[in-house]
Amino acid sequence: VERKRSDEDLSGFSRICSPQRGKLDKTAGTSSDIRNTVGNIPMEWYKDYPHIGYDLDGKKIFKPIRTKDELDEFLDKMENPDYWRTVHNKMTGTDLRLSDEQVDLVHRLQQGKFGDVNFNEYEPAIDFFSSEVMIHPVTNRPEDKRSFIPSLIEKEKVGKLVHAIKMGWIKPRRPKETAPKYYDLWAQEDLNTVLGRHKMHIPAPKMRLPGHEESYNPPPEYLLTEEEKLAWEQQDPEDRRVSFLPQKYSCLRAVPAFSRFIHERFERCLDLYLCPRQRKMRVNVNPEDLIPKLPKPKDLQPFPTTQSLVYRGHTSLVRSISVSPSGQWLVSGSDDCTVRFWEVSTARCLKTVEVSGAVKSVAWSPNPAVCLVAISYGETIVLLNPGLGDKFICSATDQLISSYEEPEESKEQSVQWTIAEGSDHEHGQRLILKHPKAVRQVTWHGKGDYLACVMPDDNSSLQVVIHQVSKRRTQNPFRKSKGMVQCVSFHPIRPYFFVATQRYVRVYNLIKQELTKKLMANCKWISSMAVHPGGDNVICGSYDCRLAWFDLDLSTKPYKMLRHHKKALRGVAYHKHYPLFASGSDDGSVIVCHGMVYNDLLQNPLIVPVKVLKGHTITHDLGVLDVAFHPSQPWVFSSGADGTVRLFT
């Protein structure tokens, strides 16, 4: 009984879902199977009949007795808990109650799912045709035979094309033309010239912008009056200030075409064509490359390099030093009122002469045949015979001085010459010259007879006097004061005389008695001066730390300014034979420079700083006060405020 029921259930269901499966149901059907054979017809056709079709045996299937009306239906709906799962089978006219599986199946179908619960629609896909080449083919099917046999159809097609090409019916494709079709005017031009032209491009000058005069309605002041118009017309077209007549129109519409338009464009083109345009050539040069290469100091030997000897003995600043012409002795004058004579090679003080004032200047007579030293202190100059060197020369010097005879007519002189006597004479003093003013510097002429001395005074004409020792005569070469004289020097060869004032160095010709040159030192205050043994070059040291080298043949301005010192220069000196000069300064250093003067007038002197010599200690803000060269060796002496004289070799 149970099996029957289940079959019936199934068959009923299958009829709902797929009526065409009826044949299959028949096989599974039983004798109790009620099956309507009317087919797929509208069931209303059997509405008025008591049956609703026929079964397999051709017997009428009668309608169940329908007693249910609307009310029964409603009550059933309300009371039957299975009402929602009860369906009416129109073919049999019976009600079917759906089982749980069937309800579940209906729900699944409603949701669009597969009816079979066990069917997984999302099984993982197996990608047979991937990029990976597998060792086993996906299919094991052998290759077709046709894949080994040439295709007849293709052979036919190819044969046709070959025939057509042979017959000339088909032409191979022509290569594309790459050559440009235009003519390249600049094809042959060098790239550099193009770049050059671009670089050298000069834009055309801009035209003047139109002003009020060009306006169609210019302000009345721009309009020309009748006379002006006449004058304009009579002017040459080239002389006219404006090339047109300003005119006034009531509105822009009334302005006629410009009659001179073609002319004006033509003139503009003419301007551009004729305008001389050129670029100023400017060369970019590193300024340092223009400086001539100086030789290395090493190649300019010999020059003093190290401090060798210190001459100690003075107790105050040593103002001035001088070396004897033989180079064996050195004289130094100091503020401690002594003059000391030294042996150069051993730094031995051989003699000390005391005077009655701070010694300002000492100078050894350059004449090797006499043995005289000029010493200035206070208002006095003393000529002193140190008694060093050859005894014969010393005694000859004494004789020379004592053999002087007073001339008959003695002129009044501004300077008193007296002969030293007593203890002064024993100390070597021979002649004493009393000056009216304090003497600052003495210097000898190269022959050793004339002696110039400086008495600085701003507004007196008696600043420089020249003494002649052999005649005991004094002359004042200058009538007028040209400023405070700082120092003087004789020309080593010619009769010239150098006078340095604060800013200028004047060169006088002593024979013609005229001013030959005036050198402008370009510095604030000259302190010292030295003349090159050749006579054509002068160096000046100044208190504003500069050293000026003048080439007298070249210019009255300094040939070179050297600013190597940090403080005021106090002394400068040239070497007699070697191309050397030295400067001493308040910064305590002596700077030795190579200063080569060439005989060739076209070649400028070569100046190379070669050595800074330090040794003096700075005392009372003063360093080196005087420098002097050895007459024959490349050695330099310096005297300092620390009371020492030092020899650098």
Added chain:
Amino acid sequence: MSQLQARFFTENKKYAIDDVPFSIPAASEVADLSNVINKLLEARIADHKHVEFDFLVRGQFLRSSLASHMDTENISTEEVVEIEYVQKFTAPQPEECIMHDDWISSVEADSEWILTGSYDKTARIWSLEGKAVMTMAGHTDVVKDVAWVKRDGLSSLLLTASLDQTVLLWEWNSEQNKVKARHCCRGHAGSVDTIVVDPSRTKLCFISLAELKCLKTVFSLSVPTEEEDEVEEPNRPRKKQKTEQLGLTRTPLMTLSGHNEAVSAVLWTDAEELCSASWDHTIRLWDVETGEQKSMLTGSKVFNCISYSPLCRRLASGSTDRHVRLWDPRSKDGSLVLLSLTSHTGWVTAVRWSPSNQHQLVSGSFDNIVKLWDIRSCKAPLYDLAAHEDRVLCADWTDSGLILSGGADNKLYTYRYSAYVSDAGA
């Protein structure tokens, strides 16, 4: 390369060892090698006492490790190295310090007496113990140089040169301790700075720094006997000035002219040859017979002093550029410096060869130091004698091994230098 093959030898028979090559560590220094030699000697001689040695590799003193020395000298380390060893020179022993009144300008000593010239215008004779024996005051100016001429028993002849342009010949009787000025030699127009007596003790030469043009070497015959052949005046007739109490006046036999500047030093290289050094950067050799210049050596700086060693026939010169240079005077007209000894920092004012050792010399400088050199070790001096407090002006080395130096600190120092030099001298 830690081991070297070396063969040691010496000229001193006393310390001779077997002539066998040894393998020694390359890094060994002088002390190590010295120990090796001492060990060998102890094995040989029973009563050997420890002796310090110095070592010479190819004539150069070993001053660093053997390997570095051979590296700098470019000596192959593959072969057997010949190493000479000599007994280490002991440092000079300071003996006396003799005080003077003023700077000491010159010193000359012999085996008994020391003669010094001083800036206080006198020359003095001292015993070796530092006792003042005699003072010779006759010059009117600074005494610049002194020289012994001759000693006959108790009486000696000596010379002093001075800034007053004269040279005085003194006779000194050491027994009676009396001194007498015998002659006054004139001829210079400047101070006489150097005076030398020729090896035969019959001629002397003196020069002056002051004389510029003609270099001037005058030399005057100094015959130690009373009767002298009248010296004819050669070049320049000079007014004879009588200095009665100073004895007879002598005048030059010959003047050698040639130097352009002051002549700073002169010496006799042998009986007929004179050598002079000058501020004009040259050393000239003169033939005394003819009075002509034989050859010239040109330097680059002013020469202050020269010394000649008859043992090694080399000239040593001291100049203003701090170097002591060795010259070969026989080279013709070249400026061939054999060696430069550089260690001083000031002018070199005195050089003196050892009278007994051909390798050693002493130099004094304005840097206050006297240095003892061995020319086989030219990089550094053997010893620095830094006793002076001021510039060294003169130095001397006697046959008896006494080193003397005088300077501007008024002190004369004497040093005894090891007498062993006599056996190493060869």
